[in-house]
Amino acid sequence: MHLDIVHGFGIEEFRTRVSRAQALMAETALDGLLLTSMDNIRYFVGIDSTFWESYTRPWFLLVPASGEPIAIVPGIGESVVRQTWITDVRTWPSPRPHDEGTSLVTQAISNLKRRYGRVGAELGSEMRLMMPVMQLNAISHGLSGVEIVDGTSVLWQLRMIKSPAEVSKIQRAIDIAGSVYAQVPDFVSLGTSEREIRRQFTMRLLSEGADQTPVVICRAGPGGPVEITASPSDRPLADGDILFIDTGTVFDGYYCDFDRNFQVGKATSALLIAQERVWEANEVGIRAARPGVTAGHVFEQMAKFLSSGDRDLNSNGRMGHGLGLRITEPPSVKLEDDTVLQPGMVLCIEPGLEYEPGKILLHEETVLITEDGAKLLTSRAPQQLPQLH
């Protein structure tokens, strides 16, 4: 437990992020970044709010190529932004459907120091624009001599490398989830329903210090769950089940993302063989992750190991991903992802097998890429499946 980890960051953390963004903007010929999503705005501002759950009022941050960020937020958000390090805060009385910040944003972009005539926005891969597309179009049409282009590569290059302070938040989220995984045998037994397991698991996450619990997946099935994307059902655990739990738990905005498997009663030998194989594949992946290799290389090493027998790879197309202010971030641990691993990247390494039709076994650990290799942030899953009775 890291009880000394507090909420928030010092102002220098944000100034460094802005400087790094500005260096990347210079490289990619951008006069600024126009941001709308909670994760991107939080990254630069440090604001912690659940108001993004409502789609009525968009929020904006304009990070210029030089100088300090400009927050353009609905009136209701003004005082919370004024509590952060941002000094330039502009507001409009919202809701105002015919001009939900559009004219303020257009004006702010127009007044940017113009060098390239290009402003980057959240238009590309693994980004979501958190204003209506029609509004983006209206802003674009209101500009003259400035084009809104895709700024995704700047944002992901920036956010992929975590600062030590960011890693400490992720570590705290991991520790919270880890302590609840250790409690599973105390509150789950034969007959407990998936839904009840999720409820108990989530309550314990909160009790251990989680700020948010957006993802708690609990699926079980004979020898493994059939699928792992749906919310829990009312099905009770039965003898021979594998219970799969996966959680994206949040501390101070930062996610953990790792799973654990539990054996209910008897295991088949096919399962025991698969378990050994997937656990070992995770070892292979952790050892392969080091600075200078690609994310694709980590995948290849695990794939080679898993394919040496007669088992197919899982069909999810990747065996891991980045992690941070979102539950999944670039890179993808998959073939053809040629992102070169660098110190400061946090990577979930997640080999899996559908070892028999409709029986999935997935393992997941999280590492920090360091100068020397990979540092495990999760407490390694036991080699033998823990038993539930």
Next chain:
Amino acid sequence: MHLDIVHGFGIEEFRTRVSRAQALMAETALDGLLLTSMDNIRYFVGIDSTFWESYTRPWFLLVPASGEPIAIVPGIGESVVRQTWITDVRTWPSPRPHDEGTSLVTQAISNLKRRYGRVGAELGSEMRLMMPVMQLNAISHGLSGVEIVDGTSVLWQLRMIKSPAEVSKIQRAIDIAGSVYAQVPDFVSLGTSEREIRRQFTMRLLSEGADQTPVVICRAGPGGPVEITASPSDRPLADGDILFIDTGTVFDGYYCDFDRNFQVGKATSALLIAQERVWEANEVGIRAARPGVTAGHVFEQMAKFLSSGDRDLNSNGRMGHGLGLRITEPPSVKLEDDTVLQPGMVLCIEPGLEYEPGKILLHEETVLITEDGAKLLTSRAPQQLPQLH
């Protein structure tokens, strides 16, 4: 408590929704609706998943102007969609950044029965596109003779009117939150921090049956909170505080959204006067809400009542909104919103005052518009502020 309310809907519910959508598509000259957001897809499919938290893999639903919906989902999502009533499920091996469903979606739109050459997407007010904008552009460019236009008005016309089954889910979410509000004096007292209150409140929501707890706002301040958008701080409750709690708690995908205020120790007479006034304004709003009047009319009635003294209106620009699969939905209870209230609409009525600078008092109740008027879904807040010691 409504312990008989189970998860899920019967297939007829979804068929009715599709039929209503198709009638609206005919009126607005659309050949189909292209959907990407969890709330819109869930509305038609009934899928319950937290995979939208990850931005790696977009999901798509194409609702044609006639015939059944087509789900186009990443491979990892196939089995969960196959468990729903949808029979046409198309998948691609994801992640595949160069074609993350783009070609499948383009093909499906191209093959739609063409009458108007227009397909509606989530481009407008209070909508968020849950694929990258660059991908929408790629899909648009790949189409010939079909244009992607804004389909927002169809979606909100449809979703604004709730079925009885939807109302029962909202009622359940409200009842869960209501029972936890009633417990607040049991676990909050002088000195409890906002953060600890949120933790305890959220755990009790789960214990009472909440599926998700995305929004739990706990803010306190002398005579009222300064602002109500930020997450809780570590500040302990002090004598003279008003504790404001607001929650968007989810049952089976449907939100509640209502707040409650608690007095800690002594109240000033300014507060007591404001409390009486805002509570009464809520009465005025509830009485004003009936079929045939506009959302703006409900605002006007409350505004008139609140302005009859020397107090300003709160600056948030509206005093209520719709509710459903999102915490806020159209209409807005505000001037100039001329949405005509109809039976089946669920409305949060939320008058507020900043009765002194930096002292906010907000009340909120939720009603269902019926043939005769408005039926209160929340248990009305007490006229006197409950005391915490």
